[in-house]
Amino acid sequence: MPGSTLPAIGPADVAGVRRLARDGLLAGSASAAPPRELTRLRGAVYAVAWPLVFARITRPLERQRRHLDCVRGLESLRPGCLDGFHDDVEAVVEHALRRATDRIDNFEGWLTTRLHPATVDAHRRRRGELGALQRPRLPAWLGDALGGDRWLCDLAVQILVWAGVPSTAGAELWPMDSWAARRAEVTGEPAAGRDRLDGEVRRVLAAMRTRPQWHAEHVERPLGRKQTPVAPVPADSAAELPALELVGPHEVADARLTGLAEQALSAIEARLDRGEEPSGAVKAVVRLVFGTDGTGPGGGPHAEPAREDWLATALADPARVDRIVATVLAILGR
Structure with a gap:
C-alpha cells in the first residue's frame, strides 16, 4: 500500500476480506475485531480500494486541475495531491468497514459504487471540523456586491472552498498560481499578472466583509485553523547563503x-x-x-x-x- 504505515498485506488477507464481504460479515467482523486484526482488515480493504480511487477519482481530478505530472501515476503526485489521495482512500476504507453489511459478490464493483458518497461525506466532515462551509456556494447578496462578474463570483467560491482546506499554498495563504490558471480558463484571457489577481482577491474579500458575522464564521475562522507554513528565510539572510540547486x-x-x-x-x-x-x-x-x-x-x-x-x-x-x-x-x- 503506497505511503501507508499499515503492516504488509498479502493475497491471503485480500482474499479473506473478499470472503467476508461475500458472506455479509465484513462490517460485523470489523466492529468486533481486536486492534491488530482490525488493522489487518483495514489494510486489506485499502489494498483493494486505492487503485479504484486513483483511477476513478484522483486521475480525473488531476486532469481537471491540469496537473499533467500527477495524471501520470501515483508516484508522480504532488505532495498536496498525494495527501488528498490518501484522505480519499481512507474515507472509502472506513465507509466499507461500516457499511458492508449485506452479501457482496463483487467487492471491487461494490466499492466503485461507494467511492463518491464516501469521499464526499468525508470531505464535508473535514470542512465542518474546520468551521468552513460544507457545500460552498455563492450567496445572492455576494453576487450582487460583485456586480455579477463571472470571474469574481467564481473567485469568491474558490476562496470559500480554499478556506476549508487544512493546508496553505506553501508559504502563502492563497493558491495564486492555481487561481491564475483558473482565471484564464473562466475568462478566456491570458494568465493575469500577480498584481491584478491580488487586487481581485482583495475586492472579493472586501465584498465578503460587508457581512462581518458571515465573513468571520465562514472565512476568518477556518482560515485561522490552517496549518502554519514554515517561515521563509529573511531576504538579507538568504542573500548571504549560496544557492542550493537540488535539480539540474x-x-x-x-x-x-x-x-x-x-x-x-x-x-x-x-x-x-x-x-x-x-x-x-x-x-x-x-x-x-x-x-x-x-x-x-x-x-x-x-x-x-x-x-x-x-x-x-x-x-x-x-x-x-x-x-x-x-x-x-x-x-x-x-
Missing part, C-alpha cells in the same frame, strides 16, 4: 514548460468553449503562451532559441500542427 537546469526548464502547458490547455479549452476552430485556437494560444513572437510569458530575451526555432517551424508545418491539435484535443477529451 534541464529539470527546472521542464517544470517551467509543464506550468506553461497547463496554462495553454486552460486557454485553449476556453476558446473551444466559445466556438473557435481547434487549429486556430491551438496555434494562437501556443504562440501567446510559449512566446514564439517574443511577447508571451515563454518568450522574451531569455527564451531558449532552440525552442523558439522549433515552435516556429512546427507551427508553419500543417501536418505537425494537425498532430499537435490532435494531441491537445485528446488531452482535453474532445
Whole structure:
C-alpha cells in the first residue's frame, strides 16, 4: 500500500476480506475485531480500494486541475495531491468497514459504487471540523456586491472552498498560481499578472466583509485553523547563503514548460468553449503562451532559441500542427 504505515498485506488477507464481504460479515467482523486484526482488515480493504480511487477519482481530478505530472501515476503526485489521495482512500476504507453489511459478490464493483458518497461525506466532515462551509456556494447578496462578474463570483467560491482546506499554498495563504490558471480558463484571457489577481482577491474579500458575522464564521475562522507554513528565510539572510540547486537546469526548464502547458490547455479549452476552430485556437494560444513572437510569458530575451526555432517551424508545418491539435484535443477529451 503506497505511503501507508499499515503492516504488509498479502493475497491471503485480500482474499479473506473478499470472503467476508461475500458472506455479509465484513462490517460485523470489523466492529468486533481486536486492534491488530482490525488493522489487518483495514489494510486489506485499502489494498483493494486505492487503485479504484486513483483511477476513478484522483486521475480525473488531476486532469481537471491540469496537473499533467500527477495524471501520470501515483508516484508522480504532488505532495498536496498525494495527501488528498490518501484522505480519499481512507474515507472509502472506513465507509466499507461500516457499511458492508449485506452479501457482496463483487467487492471491487461494490466499492466503485461507494467511492463518491464516501469521499464526499468525508470531505464535508473535514470542512465542518474546520468551521468552513460544507457545500460552498455563492450567496445572492455576494453576487450582487460583485456586480455579477463571472470571474469574481467564481473567485469568491474558490476562496470559500480554499478556506476549508487544512493546508496553505506553501508559504502563502492563497493558491495564486492555481487561481491564475483558473482565471484564464473562466475568462478566456491570458494568465493575469500577480498584481491584478491580488487586487481581485482583495475586492472579493472586501465584498465578503460587508457581512462581518458571515465573513468571520465562514472565512476568518477556518482560515485561522490552517496549518502554519514554515517561515521563509529573511531576504538579507538568504542573500548571504549560496544557492542550493537540488535539480539540474534541464529539470527546472521542464517544470517551467509543464506550468506553461497547463496554462495553454486552460486557454485553449476556453476558446473551444466559445466556438473557435481547434487549429486556430491551438496555434494562437501556443504562440501567446510559449512566446514564439517574443511577447508571451515563454518568450522574451531569455527564451531558449532552440525552442523558439522549433515552435516556429512546427507551427508553419500543417501536418505537425494537425498532430499537435490532435494531441491537445485528446488531452482535453474532445
